[in-house]
Amino acid sequence: MIPLLLTAATASGQVEYSAYLLRLEHTTFESHQCVLLKKDGSFHLETDNRDSTRVFEGSLGAERLGRVQHALEDRELTTLSQNQIEEPLNPKHEFLQIDMSDGRHWRELTFFSAQSQEPYLRSLQPLLHWLNDLHKMPHKEFSEDSGKNNCLPPRKIALKKRGELSAHESPEVRPNPALTIPSKPSVTKPDRIPSLLRVSSLGIKSHVVRETCFLVIANGFYRAEAREQKEGSRAIQTKITGGKFALEEISQLQQLIGDPAIAKIHHRKTSRMVLPMTGEMLNLQIYRDSGLQDVVLSSTFNRRDxxxxxxxxxxxxxxxxxxxxxxxxxxTNNVGGLDPALRNDCQDAP
Structure with a gap:
């Protein structure tokens, strides 16, 4: 038996995205669920526990489908953008992804924690309740091997001979000159200046979660960002600064990162950067002549408890x-204070 929604690819191998209304995925510590819903009401549902995956397919009646459409038309959801969703520094992990189709494009909203969902629960709960109850609807059940596809719209893979191009491939796309606007001559960008040092830290002290990062480029430019959040509060204080070290300061910095106490540390497969129960964890990336030294340091190193x-x-x-x-x-100098809205997690400087 072939799941109904797995036959949606057209003869040309393209997906009829206009047929879909919603893809919803929700993960907690206890469970994982996802659903793909078509505009005609047919759905593909997958529910996971730690041992197995169950796959269901069925169809919503007009009334229930209308309720889902009404939930998706909620003004708070239709006007919400990803940039407005704020993640806490100390998250309660709960993943929620909503992909809404207008027939031509998908619009995605992703929440990585329970706290980031809280301001929008009024709009999210109807969709979550619907997802949790969907397995109660009339359905057919399929085996994990034959039905599991992570609730993704299907794609048909066309086999072709070596060197043969399909109707949807070409080595070079040549647009109609009458429909294009002449572009400005391209400007060759200079080679990116290599980094010297990148530091990220995450810690808890006195019921305050603090996250910081530093980036130092080989030419002396630097960037630093710090974020703080009190436990129980949704407010996050952000501070950003940038500038350039003098040659003397660069020399001092190179001496510090050359310290054998740091240089001899090697990465272990079991170590990773996580929010500690207490204290601090530090991810240190030093770009040495021998290659990248990428290690995690901890205030609880070698503590058996x-x-x-x-x-x-x-x-x-x-x-x-x-x-x-x-x-x-x-x-301490803080001579190059920057707009907190320009936070980039120290990916570039200043």
Whole structure:
């Protein structure tokens, strides 16, 4: 038996996206569910637990389909953008992704935590309740092997001989000159200046979650960002600064990152950057001549009473001289304060 929604690819191998209304995915610690809903009411539902996946397909009646359409037309949802969804520094992990189709395009909203959903629960709950109850609707059930597709619109894969192009492929797209606007001559961008150092830290102290990052480029330009959130509060305080180190400061920094106490630390497969129960974790990336040194340092390194995944590759104390230098020469001076709205997680400087 072939699941109904898996036959939606057209003869040309293209997907009829205009046939779809909604894709919804919801993950908590206990469960994972996703659904793909077509405009005619037919649905493909997958529910996971730790052991197996159940796959259902059925069809909504006109009344129930109308309720879903009404929920999707909620003004709060239709005007909400991804940039408006704020994630906390100390998240309660709960993933929710809503993909809404207007027949030509998909519009996606993604929530990575329960807290980021809270301001919009009035609009989200009708969809979540519908998803949780959907398995109660009349349906056919399929095996995991034959039916599971992660609730994605199907694509038909066309086989062709080596070197043969399909009707939808070409080595070069040549638009109609009458329909195009002449473009400006392209400007060759200079090669990107390599990074020298990138530091990211995450920690909890006195019921305050603090997240910071530093980026230093080889030519001396730097960027620093700091975010703080009190436990129980949704407000996040953000501070950003940028500038350029003097040659003397670059020399001092190179001496600090050359310290054998840091240089000898190697990454262990079991270490990863997570929000600690207490203390601080630090991701240190140093671009050395021998390659990238990418390690995680922790204030709970080698503590037997702390779970292993909080231990990191080394003790954060080894980086204290480096962190002190960055704090004194960046935050203390704070001569290049930037708009908090320009946060880029220290991906570029300044």
């Amino acid at each position: 702390i779970p292993f995944f909080y231990s990191g590759d080394g003790d954060v104390k080894n980086a204290q001289p480096l962190l002190k230098f960055l704090a004194e020469h960046i935050w």
